[in-house]
Amino acid sequence: MHPSLSALLRPCLLLAFCGVLQGCAPMFNKALTAENRTRVRDVEVLVLMPQETVIFSADSPKVSAAMGGGLIPALIDASVQRSRQEAMSGEMATFLDRLADIDFRGEGKAVLADGASSFALKVSSAEVLARIPTKTALDARIAKTKGGSAFMRVLVYYTVDPKSLTLTTRSHAQMWQDGAPERSYAGSFIYQEAVPAALAGAAPGAEAAAVREMMRRAVLQTLRMASLDINQPFIAPGAPGAPAASGTSSASRPSASSRASGTTSASSASSGSSGSSSSGTSRAADAKSQYMFAMGGSRVPLAGELLASDGDRVVLRDKGGVLFSVQK
């Protein structure tokens, strides 16, 4: 049976719709206003981890983007992506076998209470679930916030790079309160950590244990980033209250807390990789962006304001308001 034209068109249009959304990343983040924060008595946190294990998807050649869209380029993209996916499946079988006994969701559950105890808002309950609530269930849950606890939903997505054993978790948190259907807060957090080189390819047990520990740290750090984001609200460039554009890169913008205190940020020479600063201090990141983010087999420099530096990690906020926790 051959698919009808409209059936072929639908996913193409959906893809085009997603493409349009690419430029809208900042709209997904929303700072918690001081007024709303004072009204939050406590919050119920629901962490959603819908994956059963690592998801892997081959890159598409992006013919459609290069040609400005269209049905034929989209089908070429899909076909090439499928071939690439099939080609990497053999390698992934070996890799996934190494991770077979890791309960990623269970690791998140194990540390949730710890993470909740030091959260920026008082947490009245916290749980990890696999199932994403339906719209009806979510609406009902939001309605319950009227006169009750606020509700925060954190959707977590994770990948592990098979070669470097780098774990990347990507999370989006949204909070509702006072029965209002609009979110009072939304934040985006990305955590990245690699298994130490000495452990990669070591005994499967040691390697799996290292990945488990990374997952626990990822969940803890995600909640910590959410706390930082709530305590030091993001002000989008150009928005009221944002600093005037200095003509330099976003990496040298003053931080939110220094704006609030009226002080200027530390110079780029004093920021960055010393590793001696305490958690929660907020300074400008080095304009040279010495912090790197691994993606698709390459490493890209991260630019943004430094929110915290603690031990071997830093938390940066990019110009769209997304927080990154990466190794120094």
Added chain:
Amino acid sequence: MNAQYLLRTLPALAALACGLPPAAHALTDTEALSMVYEDPAPNSFGRPTQQGAPAPVQYPRGCRIHVRKVEDLRRNTETVGGPIFMMPGPAGVPVNGASLLSGDGLKWTTGALPSLKASGVQTEASAAAAGERSVEVALRLAQAWTSGLNMHSYVMLQATVPTRDGEVTKRYHGFGTKLNFANGNAEYMATLNLGMADALKAYAADLRSACEGRLVAASP
């Protein structure tokens, strides 16, 4: 076709185009997948990943396997993944998603085992008599997701193989990829079936090796 006709039809086409993206989200996250195994028909739009052209079926002499136990050992039997909508790029985060509700995983796995026959292994759901081969099969994991215009699936089976030196337990990993036409539940089920078929293909190869007295390779 003149310009006036085009002007009349353009608004209708535009309305149709605008309405299609929401309509494409045909996934029903309140209805469980059927979990009915159907042999995937290899075609240009979807095929088990590691499955090549079908070879002529040759039954090794005496390769009759009794299935003494089938289990659903998934940590999570409520869902089997689902689409996650995420922005591309380094700063991409999952802004939304939906869950695929799982039906009966035990029924799915049990229903898939007879398909081993196409690879030359006859299974019987009965206890083995003395000297006969028997196996245990468990579903460990099943998940489906989307990427671009494609759907993907990953299925992990854990099964025993009766070798000359005793029974060994191995994990079999199956993958499936299919073009996403309408994002419907039936399509996700078909993609999961591709993954199941792929895992069973590898299992059938081991069972045949065992029947023929050849070595069975260790887990990948």
